[in-house]
Amino acid sequence: MNFEMIVAANGRLSGKKRVTPLLNSPFIDEIVGRPTYLKAECLQHSGSFKFRGAFSAISALTSEERDKGILAYSSGNHAQGIAMAATMHNIPSTVIMPEDAPKIKIDNTRKLGAEVVLYDRYNESREIIGESLQKKFGSVLIKPYDDPNVIAGQGTAGLEITKQAKDLGIDEADLLVCCGGGGLTSGIALACAENAKNFKVRPVEPAGFDDVVRSLISGKRETNDSNSSSLCDAIVTPSPGILTFPILKEFCYPGMVVTESEVLKAMRIAFERLKIVIEPGGAVALAAALYHSEMLDSKTIVVVASGGNVDPETFSRALSFR
Amino acid sequence: MNFEMIVAANGRLSGKKRVTPLLNSPFIDEIVGRPTYLKAECLQHSGSFKFRGAFSAISALTSEERDKGILAYSSGNHAQGIAMAATMHNIPSTVIMPEDAPKIKIDNTRKLGAEVVLYDRYNESREIIGESLQKKFGSVLIKPYDDPNVIAGQGTAGLEITKQAKDLGIDEADLLVCCGGGGLTSGIALACAENAKNFKVRPVEPAGFDDVVRSLISGKRETNDSNSSSLCDAIVTPSPGILTFPILKEFCYPGMVVTESEVLKAMRIAFERLKIVIEPGGAVALAAALYHSEMLDSKTIVVVASGGNVDPETFSRALSFR
Numbered sequence: 015m016n017f018e019m020i021v022a023a024n025g026r027l028s029g030k031k032r033v034t035p036l037l038n039s040p041f042i043d044e045i046v047g048r049p050t051y052l053k054a055e056c057l058q059h060s061g062s063f064k065f066r067g068a069f070s071a072i073s074a075l076t077s078e079e080r081d082k083g084i085l086a087y088s089s090g091n092h093a094q095g096i097a098m099a100a101t102m103h104n105i106p107s108t109v110i111m112p113e114d115a116p117k118i119k120i121d122n123t124r125k126l127g128a129e130v131v132l133y134d135r136y137n138e139s140r141e142i143i144g145e146s147l148q149k150k151f152g153s154v155l156i157k158p159y160d161d162p163n164v165i166a167g168q169g170t171a172g173l174e175i176t177k178q179a180k181d182l183g184i185d186e187a188d189l190l191v192c193c194g195g196g197g198l199t200s201g202i203a204l205a206c207a208e209n210a211k212n213f214k215v216r217p218v219e220p221a222g223f224d225d226v227v228r229s230l231i232s233g234k235r236e237t238n239d240s241n242s243s244s245l246c247d248a249i250v251t252p253s254p255g256i257l258t259f260p261i262l263k264e265f266c267y268p269g270m271v272v273t274e275s276e277v278l279k280a281m282r283i284a285f286e287r288l289k290i291v292i293e294p295g296g297a298v299a300l301a302a303a304l305y306h307s308e309m310l311d312s313k314t315i316v317v318v319a320s321g322g323n324v325d326p327e328t329f330s331r332a333l334s335f336r
Numbered sequence: 337m338n339f340e341m342i343v344a345a346n347g348r349l350s351g352k353k354r355v356t357p358l359l360n361s362p363f364i365d366e367i368v369g370r371p372t373y374l375k376a377e378c379l380q381h382s383g384s385f386k387f388r389g390a391f392s393a394i395s396a397l398t399s400e401e402r403d404k405g406i407l408a409y410s411s412g413n414h415a416q417g418i419a420m421a422a423t424m425h426n427i428p429s430t431v432i433m434p435e436d437a438p439k440i441k442i443d444n445t446r447k448l449g450a451e452v453v454l455y456d457r458y459n460e461s462r463e464i465i466g467e468s469l470q471k472k473f474g475s476v477l478i479k480p481y482d483d484p485n486v487i488a489g490q491g492t493a494g495l496e497i498t499k500q501a502k503d504l505g506i507d508e509a510d511l512l513v514c515c516g517g518g519g520l521t522s523g524i525a526l527a528c529a530e531n532a533k534n535f536k537v538r539p540v541e542p543a544g545f546d547d548v549v550r551s552l553i554s555g556k557r558e559t560n561d562s563n564s565s566s567l568c569d570a571i572v573t574p575s576p577g578i579l580t581f582p583i584l585k586e587f588c589y590p591g592m593v594v595t596e597s598e599v600l601k602a603m604r605i606a607f608e609r610l611k612i613v614i615e616p617g618g619a620v621a622l623a624a625a626l627y628h629s630e631m632l633d634s635k636t637i638v639v640v641a642s643g644g645n646v647d648p649e650t651f652s653r654a655l656s657f658r
Binding site: 032037122290326329334 | 354356357359362363376378379383420423440444447448604607608610611612613614644645648651652655656
């Protein structure tokens with residue numbers, strides 16, 4: 015796993031991914047106390063950055079591998095990214111999803127062309143179901159983060175951020191990234207280590223699911239106690255990835271943790287000030303900038319809004335939250 | 337008023353305006369029955385395209401004119417555009433707004449640096465208040481659409497659309513534009529007349545406020561019967577502009593009219609499929625594409641989403657609308 019793989023993924027994604035804008039607002043700058051920019055990956059195809067990694071991984075396969083179809087497991091955003099990227103390659107995909115994933119994510123994954131297999135998150139293992147389906151059909155399993163070409167694809171968001179920041183004259187920043195298994199964070203950290211050495215990449219997680227933040231402190235892969243459902247469903251993972259953690263450990267600065275109330279308020283601020291829809295898991299980085307800016311010491315803040323696949327009911331809840 | 341003025345405005349706005357993305361979704365393509373792209377001007381500074389015209393007009397003034405401050409009247413989006421553009425020029429601004437304008441628009445205009453003067457839309461004339469303030473302070477009055485440099489600024493959205501469409505290989509399209517007084521529509525029509533002759537620019541209005549659509553049919557400036565408040569507050573104007581109408585008449589194709597139900601459904605679809613926040617007046621063009629595509633004959637549809645300054649209550653209403 016290295017920077018050159020990100021550059022290669024960027025070439026394969028050229029003309030396929032959306033170069034998402036870096037947005038800002040004087041209202042947000044005022045709250046954070048300095049210029050703050052948001053990378054709007056909610057505007058990416060399929061509604062989250064996951065399209066990048068999915069397309070990157072599928073486009074790296076041989077045509078023989080592709081013809082057997084794609085298999086994936088996901089709480090929702092990787093599912094939609096895989097479904098859309100597979101459809102763009104004209105190949106079938108099957109996605110294993112928890113039966114309590116947001117309905118919009120399950121519906122969209124189907125409509126984007128994937129076959130969806132639901133499982134019981136509390137009593138079944140998606141890894142075991144995945145392996146059994148893989149043996150049965152011989153399909154390639156594309157994991158949501160522990161796959162070099164997935165990490166490379168997510169890293170293309172980092173290439174865009176460093177270029178867009180450079181165009182704005184930003185040469186140092188705290189760069190806050192919504193973090194689940196660490197695919198996006200490690201990809202961006204690798205891109206910054208090469209292209210923007212004064213960017214401090216920090217993973218952000220919701221309270222109770224701060225496995226990466228704690229792992230960076232202890233130096234080893236920690237596990238979350240809770241297996242409960244979370245408002246931030248997109249980024250709830252049991253522990254940092256096996257491939258992602260060494261990268262996070264080498265390149266990331268200390269992480270940050272936000273509460274559900276802070277997430278809901280951040281979603282409302284993104285609605286009011288930037289006119290974008292962010293899902294709870296995609297709002298943790300913005301929440302960290304808005305409500306914990308005292309932990310940050312760079313002149314400029316960049317946050318990634320990683321996705322926007324949220325049910326109308328949850329979004330309305332954020333809009334009326336006080 | 338000519339194409340060169342748009343190119344000049346584009347130069348003044350360079351590095352100041354946001355080049356907003358052209359978004360799409362397979363879900364929307366399916367409903368419309370062909371590739372459909374949305375120009376997301378809700379992501380423009382101040383939450384609507386109005387920033388372009390406001391900045392264009394202010395930047396075209398002499399420094400003597402600027403020093404006396406800017407005066408404007410507006411139902412809300414021009415107000416915010418003027419306030420933000422004036423603040424960026426370090427000059428004061430005063431904006432006359434109806435007292436029943438959406439609260440978020442009044443609040444934001446103040447927070448963006450303008451002094452706001454409220455008036456009673458039913459019993460007072462904003463033009464008369466504007467003229468009296470103008471005489472008192474000697475400020476320059478920047479009208480919301482009947483100003484050549486405002487039209488030129490809005491036309492820069494058309495320059496971007498034609499370039500972005502060309503990059504996507506689109507050489508013919510129906511281009512639907514949310515239309516109030518016609519500043520945006522006439523600016524885009526002028527840009528297309530020069531840069532994309534196979535683009536059919538069509539104004540879209542809400543039912544009951546279809547003065548431009550009727551004026552294009554009759555060939556003369558028609559007036560709306562109703563003076564009532566509308567869900568689509570941003571684009572409710574009594575009649576086409578004096579400067580804009582001749583341009584609309586020369587370059588536009590027949591307009592379209594949508595209902596409030598169609599507007600609310602379009603807002604929800606933009607939320608679900610594009611992850612953007614569109615206000616009712618900014619959703620009429622998307623609504624026309626979604627629900628009246630039988631009136632369109634181009635292979636590709638482009639719609640402009642002109643703004644996103646909507647109260648949380650109205651947005652939640654759209655999300656729960658069936």
